Amino acid sequence: xxxxxxxxxxxxxxxxxxxxxxxxxxxxxxxxxxxxxxxxxxxxxxxxxxxxxxxxxxxxxxxxxxxxxxxxxxxxxxxxxxxxxxxxxxxxxxxxxxxxxxxxxxxxxxxxxxxxxxxxxxxxxxxxxxxxxxxxxxxxxxxxxxxxxxxxxxxxxxxxxxxxxxxxxxxxxxxxxxxxxxxxxxxxxxxxxxxxxxxxxxxxxxxxxxxxxxxxxxxxxxxxxxxxxxxxxxxxxxxxxxxxxxxxxxxxxxxxxxxxxxxxxxxxxxxxxxxxxxxxxxxxxxxxxxxxxxxxxxxxxxxxxxxxxxxxxxxxxxxxxxxxxxxxxxxxxxxxxxxxxxxxxxxxxxxxxxxxxxxxxxxxxxxxxxxxxxxxxxxxxxxxxxxxxxxxxxxxxxxxxxxxxx
Ligand code: MLT
Numbered sequence: 586x587x588x589x590x591x592x593x594x595x596x597x598x599x600x601x602x603x604x605x606x607x608x609x610x611x612x613x614x615x616x617x618x619x620x621x622x623x624x625x626x627x628x629x630x631x632x633x634x635x636x637x638x639x640x641x642x643x644x645x646x647x648x649x650x651x652x653x654x655x656x657x658x659x660x661x662x663x664x665x666x667x668x669x670x671x672x673x674x675x676x677x678x679x680x681x682x683x684x685x686x687x688x689x690x691x692x693x694x695x696x697x698x699x700x701x702x703x704x705x706x707x708x709x710x711x712x713x714x715x716x717x718x719x720x721x722x723x724x725x726x727x728x729x730x731x732x733x734x735x736x737x738x739x740x741x742x743x744x745x746x747x748x749x750x751x752x753x754x755x756x757x758x759x760x761x762x763x764x765x766x767x768x769x770x771x772x773x774x775x776x777x778x779x780x781x782x783x784x785x786x787x788x789x790x791x792x793x794x795x796x797x798x799x800x801x802x803x804x805x806x807x808x809x810x811x812x813x814x815x816x817x818x819x820x821x822x823x824x825x826x827x828x829x830x831x832x833x834x835x836x837x838x839x840x841x842x843x844x845x846x847x848x849x850x851x852x853x854x855x856x857x858x859x860x861x862x863x864x865x866x867x868x869x870x871x872x873x874x875x876x877x878x879x880x881x882x883x884x885x886x887x888x889x890x891x892x893x894x895x896x897x898x899x900x901x902x903x904x905x906x907x908x909x910x911x912x913x914x915x916x917x918x919x920x921x922x923x924x925x926x927x928x929x930x931x932x933x934x935x936x937x938x939x940x941x942x943x944x945x946x947x948x949x950x951x952x953x954x955x956x957x958x959x960x961x962x963x964x965x966x967x968x969x970x971x972x973x974x975x976x977x978x979x980x981x982x983x984x985x986x987x988x989x990x991x
Contacts, residue, residue: 592728596736601718601960602626602765608945622983624910624971625954627774627928629839631902633883634895636837640881640886644879655867659877660778662689662847662867666881670847674832680819686862688869689884691844693804693833698723699872700800700829700848706766706920711744713756715775715968720768729766738963747964750933753928754778754922758791767792769818770802772809774933775961775970777923779814785821793826793831799828804846807837808907809926823852829861830894836928836974838887845876845884867894903928904982907973913984917991921988928973931958935991945971951986964979 605625630864633641645930647653661667667684690696696717706728712720721743724730727755731742737902741747746756750965754776756769769788771780794801801818818828819966830849836839850862876884884940907924914921920933932955934943940957947953947969958968 590726592702592726592730595730595733596722597721597733600722601956604960605944605954605956609948621952621954622986623954624975624980625956626777627836627972627974629836629841629903630973630976631839631899633839633843633886634890634899636886636895637883638963639756640892641879641883641912641966644882646907648879650678655878656838658881660870660873660879661685661874662687662876663878663881664883667847669885670832673893674886675817676821677937677967678815678816680817680909682849683852686849688848688850688865689847689881690848690869690873691876692835692850693802693831693846694719696831696846696848697800697802699868700865701727702868702872703861709763710744711745711756711759711767711772712962713748713768713773714745714963715958716747716768718935718961719775720800722960724766734896738959745962745964748773748776748778749964750920750922751817751960754931755780755784757786763795763797764794765797767797767799768802769799770804771814772805772814772844772927773923773929774802774805774927775929775956775958775965775968777925777927778846778931779809779811781813782815782821785815786823787822789823789827793823794811797827798854798856798861799824801828801830803830805835805836805927805929807833808894808904808928810904811926811935814926819849825853827852827854829865832989833900834884835886837900839885839899840880840884843880843883845880871910901979903973906977909977910971910973910983910984911987913981919987919991924973930971932969932971934958934969935968937967940966940969947987947991950990951983953983953986 665688671682730740769918806816835844840976852867854861887896910930911924922931924930942958946956956970958965
């Protein structure tokens with residue numbers, strides 16, 4: 586009889602955002618009159634900008650004409666997009682990146698999970714706590730996480746790095762301990778915290794010393810407002826020999842429904858005598874057939890003058906929402922973090938209320954959907970996360986509703 590991957594049986598019942606969707610659907614069904622405001626999953630709400638729409642329309646037209654029709658594209662992405670990324674996301678910030686170090690894909694979520702294919706199952710994986718659950722669940726699926734303990738909410742083989750208010754939500758480099766794969770996400774999901782150059786340098790130095798690899802998720806890079814915050818791990822000397830970076834058009838340009846992202850694997854990055862760029866290329870060419878041409882044309886349009894300006898307008902719109910949430914809740918006497926360089930606001934629940942209880946209270950009494958901090962890991966207990974990706978009016982109303990029930 587066929588054997589299943591038993592690691593799946595060890596996973597908690599459902600993925601965090603599916604569980605939230607389930608609870609929200611159940612509440613809506615029982616209370617059809619409730620006008621919910623959703624500040625839970627970080628999904629964008631503003632339409633694609635005109636430059637992207639124009640480029641996608643033109644690409645659709647090309648696909649309908651014999652001379653310009655395209656079948657399979659390069660698995661790694663079209664040169665026009667890889668070149669634009671290298672120029673605008675890296676060279677413009679003083680970072681040299683070759684186009685063939687950039688792999689265009691259908692999402693940072695998929696890449697953060699799929700990257701595990703090129704690493705052995707015995708590696709010790711370090712994750713922040715709280716953490717974007719994809720890093721944890723995909724390592725559990727691959728058999729790298731050990732056993733799940735429901736009481737502690739932890740996996741036996743993962744190395745958890747508590748990120749708390751006391752340490753500024755910044756993970757501490759393990760001293761005297763070998764970890765092999767290190768997931769870092771800055772600006773951080775869920776806390777909205779950032780890492781400065783010195784903090785990232787400490788990670789790069791550690792990884793180069795012990796032969797670890799940093800998996801750096803920069804999906805929220807576009808939301809950085811403060812000048813000294815690094816936008817890429819590759820701004821840090823030494824990162825090319827120890828880091829892989831994930832970036833996405835999802836939050837930057839409203840592509841959550843369009844699916845386009847990219848992963849950067851430098852040529853200098855080698856482990857066990859093998860080039861990780863070659864391994865990732867081998868993985869992608871075997872298991873992935875590239876992002877649709879029309880979508881890649883849309884993505885490339887954000888690097889035109891008009892596209893840059895329009896995308897920035899949308900990001901500013903969300904940044905204003907973040908300020909409305911942060912300042913509104915602070916005025917109400919609540920303790921909030923994040924929301925300055927990130928679209929997430931990390932709110933300490935009042936009177937130490939457990940995350941899921943506060944989530945339920947906000948859902949039922951204020952009809953506002955949030956994400957319970959405990960869903961991101963044990964150190965997220967006592968917090969909830971709000972996103973700035975809603976509509977401006979709905980966001981302002983959500984803040985008033987929350988204030989009114991407290
Ligand atoms: C989130 O809410 O954390 C994100 O939207 C999830 C994702 O990007 O997959």
